[in-house]
Amino acid sequence: MSDVLDSLLGLSLVALAWRALASEDLFKAVVLFISFGLVLALVWVRLEAPDIALAEAAIGAGLTGALLLAALARLRRIETNDSPVERPGRLPRMLTAIAALSLTAALGHALLSLPTVSAGLSREVIAQLDASGVRHPVTAVLLNFRGYDTLLELMVLLLALLGAWSLRDAPAPPERPADPVLDTLAHALAPLLLLVAAYLLWAGAHAPGGAFQAGAVLAAAGVLLLLAGWRLSARLTGLPLRLALVLGPGVFLLVAVFTVPLEGLLLEFPPAAAGRLILLIEAAAMISIAVTLAALFLGAPPERGERR
Amino acid sequence: MTVLDYLSVMLLIGGGGFFLAGTLGLLRFPDVCSRLHALTKADNVGLGLTVAGLALASESWAVAGKLLLIWVLVLLASASVSYLIAQGSMQRRKPS
16 A cells, blocks of 8 residues: 555656656746655655655745745746846757756766665664764764764855845845735744744754754745745844854854864764754754745845845 | 544545545636635645544544644635735736
8 A cells, every 4th residue: 555655656756847847837847846845755754754854845845936936036027127038049058958967877877886775874873872962863963973064054055145145136026015814824824933943943852853944944934924025124134134144154163163172073072062062053053044045035135124 | 443433534535535626626627716716625624624534543632732733724824825826816817
């Protein structure tokens, strides 16, 4: 029975991916991409990877979908304002196709050269779990054993926002008239989303959850409020906003530097304090991730008097 | 199987029926408003019956409470989103 379910999930995943890529209508493609993300989250649940399922549903389907829809709305406004957007020529398209195919081939080769049956590193992780400061192996890997990866991920997110902000002439989203239903929904859901984010952050120490999932939920609250017409007060759009953006990577780096004299290595936490340090880093990272994602949704940097 | 189990299975099957009908309506109905009409039946009644069936089969009151909370949240979201979609489609139909 579960084999049938798994095959159906796998098949619909491939079908959704193909339809999203082949669709001529960009709006349809985005909606298909969101459905693809939701089915992929179910697949991760079936593969017993609830952490990735949570992240995929919140970031992959939810926020990426919102970002794509926002980009689509902007694209349409450009197309109606000016001449239609020029399609790239044949040569750039050929080069892109060759690059994408080479990457696919390289990834396929890497996948095929892996040993088919392998316990991976899970035994080592479980053996070292007591020294990590948390009880959930995924959090132990992400924040302690492989802290470098998470630190660099936070940097990549910041870089993405810098890239978006440097395209300053992106048209601002239009002011929509206040809608009572959307307003009520945003007011009802925002505190609830805050609660869920705080729970996910706290749960990360012993169960699936953590900074990225919590940050994505918080960013969803921000996107909802932005859609309902809420804007950050002008006092906060300058330095405070930028501080919130660098808080996560900043705190991570500071902890990394200050623990060097104790343990002698970068990103090596003393086991006694590791739990508290990880919670501190995750709380800071959650705020930065949420603010960065919501800022990406808005696109251009807020002129004095915008954004959450 | 106890009476509770039978009741749970019947509620789940009923919920599945509403989802099937809602999906059929979404695929077959001609315009946005009638599609939304079909879809909200799946969201509200279909999910309600499914949640009731799962709550009867759940091992504790806490799980049943969480399931109920999910249903209430989906009701809130689906009602608001249906309104927004209908609103958007009406605005597009008569450009100001």
